[in-house]
Amino acid sequence: MNIQVLYGTETGNAEMLAEDIAAELEADHEVTAVNLSDFDPSAFDAGTLYLLVCSTYGDGELPASAQPFAEKLEAKAPDLTGVHFGIFGMGDSEYDETFNGGPKTLAELMIARGATQLGARIAHDASGAEMAEDLAFPWAEEIVGMAGDALGQAA
Amino acid sequence: MTGKIAIIGAGPSGCFLAQALLKAEPGLQVDLIDRLPVPYGLVRYGVAADHQGTKAVTRQFARLFERQGAGYYGNVGIGSDVTLDALRSAYDAVVLAAGLSADRALAVPGGDLPGVFGAGRLTRALYEHPEAEALPDLGPHPLIVGNGNVAIDLLRLLAKSPDELEGSDLGQGPTDWLAGSGIEEITITGRSPAAAAKFDTVMIKELGKLSGVAIRVIGAGESDDPEAQKKLDALKALEGGAGPRRITFRFGLTPLAVDGPGRAEAVRFATTDGEERLPCTSVLTAIGFDTPGDLPRDALLTEESGGRLAEGLYATGWFRRGPRGTIPDNRADAKALAERILAELRPDPSRPGADILQGRDHTDYDGWCRIDSAETANPPPGRCRAKITTREEMLSLARQEDMQ
Numbered sequence: 069m070n071i072q073v074l075y076g077t078e079t080g081n082a083e084m085l086a087e088d089i090a091a092e093l094e095a096d097h098e099v100t101a102v103n104l105s106d107f108d109p110s111a112f113d114a115g116t117l118y119l120l121v122c123s124t125y126g127d128g129e130l131p132a133s134a135q136p137f138a139e140k141l142e143a144k145a146p147d148l149t150g151v152h153f154g155i156f157g158m159g160d161s162e163y164d165e166t167f168n169g170g171p172k173t174l175a176e177l178m179i180a181r182g183a184t185q186l187g188a189r190i191a192h193d194a195s196g197a198e199m200a201e202d203l204a205f206p207w208a209e210e211i212v213g214m215a216g217d218a219l220g221q222a223a
Numbered sequence: 224m225t226g227k228i229a230i231i232g233a234g235p236s237g238c239f240l241a242q243a244l245l246k247a248e249p250g251l252q253v254d255l256i257d258r259l260p261v262p263y264g265l266v267r268y269g270v271a272a273d274h275q276g277t278k279a280v281t282r283q284f285a286r287l288f289e290r291q292g293a294g295y296y297g298n299v300g301i302g303s304d305v306t307l308d309a310l311r312s313a314y315d316a317v318v319l320a321a322g323l324s325a326d327r328a329l330a331v332p333g334g335d336l337p338g339v340f341g342a343g344r345l346t347r348a349l350y351e352h353p354e355a356e357a358l359p360d361l362g363p364h365p366l367i368v369g370n371g372n373v374a375i376d377l378l379r380l381l382a383k384s385p386d387e388l389e390g391s392d393l394g395q396g397p398t399d400w401l402a403g404s405g406i407e408e409i410t411i412t413g414r415s416p417a418a419a420a421k422f423d424t425v426m427i428k429e430l431g432k433l434s435g436v437a438i439r440v441i442g443a444g445e446s447d448d449p450e451a452q453k454k455l456d457a458l459k460a461l462e463g464g465a466g467p468r469r470i471t472f473r474f475g476l477t478p479l480a481v482d483g484p485g486r487a488e489a490v491r492f493a494t495t496d497g498e499e500r501l502p503c504t505s506v507l508t509a510i511g512f513d514t515p516g517d518l519p520r521d522a523l524l525t526e527e528s529g530g531r532l533a534e535g536l537y538a539t540g541w542f543r544r545g546p547r548g549t550i551p552d553n554r555a556d557a558k559a560l561a562e563r564i565l566a567e568l569r570p571d572p573s574r575p576g577a578d579i580l581q582g583r584d585h586t587d588y589d590g591w592c593r594i595d596s597a598e599t600a601n602p603p604p605g606r607c608r609a610k611i612t613t614r615e616e617m618l619s620l621a622r623q624e625d626m627q
Contacts, residue, residue, distance in 0.1 A: 078551045079283075079551050079554060080242070080280065080283050080554060081279055081280060081282070081283065084282070084283050084286070125551070126424070126425055127424045127425045127453065128425075132551065132555070161276075162273070162274060162275075162276055162429065163429060166425065166428070193276070194275070194276030194277075194279045195276040
């Protein structure tokens with residue numbers, strides 16, 4: 069399967085996790101990890117699974133590297149019908165009111181353009197005891213499993 | 224590309240720079256040098272003990288040493304153990320990322336009275352920096368001068384009840400000190416109007432979770448700017464509470480003098496309505512940071528342009544930019560500087576690099592891992608870490624393997 073792990077990061081933590089997820093999946097799939105700031109929203113492709121990894125910054129906002137992507141998505145308004153994605157959020161429950169605001173916004177932007185979200189939006193808590201990859205690797209496997217069916221139908 | 228780069232300061236800016244350099248050019252030898260035995264600088268000793276999520280960036284930094292081949296040379300003082308000139312001869316490029324750790328002084332009459340304490344001096348003591356001074360008696364009514372995020376960190380820690388420090392790495396001594404502080408009232412004052420206050424809205428919202436306080440916000444005002452208005456709304460939302468500790472936010476107060484005679488007893492301010500005098504039992508200044516003087520920062524920065532100070536000499540982070548900006552802001556600065564260094568680097572294989580540091584009494588990354596394991600193996604209840612607090616104990620732990 070073709071998989072792109074797209075990350076929105078501010079401190080680099082989401083970037084590291086995205087690279088780890090890509091490394092975890094690369095034995096069985098064609099995987100690349102790409103910064104959202106370097107990704108053109110008109111390049112979405114129905115034959116590729118997109119795993120989005122996104123943090124939250126400031127007062128529940130998108131992280132710096134996701135902001136230009138969000139702006140382009142609004143401006144170009146591509147039709148993402150048939151595009152499948154899963155989304156993994158990184159947040160910090162110290163700031164509980166805005167916890168995981170960034171990935172929520174990103175998922176809504178994708179869905180508004182017609183993309184289909186696979187699975188639930190998972191939220192890792194930087195102030196919790198669990199390591200992000202311990203949540204993210206099983207999540208990625210699960211989404212890849214769901215995508216096997218979904219992408220097959222689309223093709 | 225090969226080449227040898229020394230980064231002075233293993234705090235977040237230095238680590239992010241090393242990361243960007245090694246990501247672009249894995250063949251480089253990048254060495255991080257710190258005057259403390261332990262790495263991570265501000266993340267360990269400046270980020271608040273109850274902001275463990277912010278400290279998660281150290282997982283990225285650990286990879287520098289574990290996977291990307293960076294070297295760590297701790298317990299190395301510039302000037303005392305090795306000179307900057309010697310490093311510049313030994314490496315193809317040297318980067319100053321030493322941060323700014325000294326408190327900027329409150330430059331008003333009485334600003335140096337007993338009872339006036341810098342925020343850095345207090346937080347270093349709270350976070351158990353090996354060179355910290357003892358935690359002082361603040362009396363029942365400290366007054367904070369400054370309204371950046373450092374001021375808010377200090378306010379929040381002083382206002383927290385013991386159970387609100389669960390999950391932090393605040394040590395036993397500082398925990399006992401907070402519990403016995405006897406603080407009844409904290410006044411926090413800013414020079415600018417509330418709409419222009421430097422703290423982040425999210426830091427203000429976090430104060431809304433404090434359980435043991437009653438908060439008053441005086442003179443917050445309104446703003447036409449939606450971002451500023453969010454800040455004002457967050458401030459106003461704090462008002463109320465029935466806790467025993469009273470917190471008062473004041474704005475538009477420019478310090479004129481600290482009144483003694485023998486010890487700080489009040490601060491006099493200029494306001495738009497004339498002079499105002501606020502009594503207190505101690506004054507905590509959070510008005511920025513300065514160089515501690517181990518490097519001649521002003522002289523070094525005279526030719527500074529985009530992070531370049533001279534041929535093969537660069538600066539990044541707070542050391543270059545001044546005490547402004549969050550960890551991610553300084554990450555962006557470090558990434559930009561990495562591109563510039565790589566464009567200008569002219570590697571000379573005859574340079575000895577870290578060989579000039581060998582034989583000195585330095586700690587390495589394995590030594591830090593032994594300290595880290597000792598700190599996290601068996602923390603007390605409600606704590607995620609029990610820091611080793613003295614340089615001697617750090618050095619003894621770091622060397623344990625070598626001694627066996």
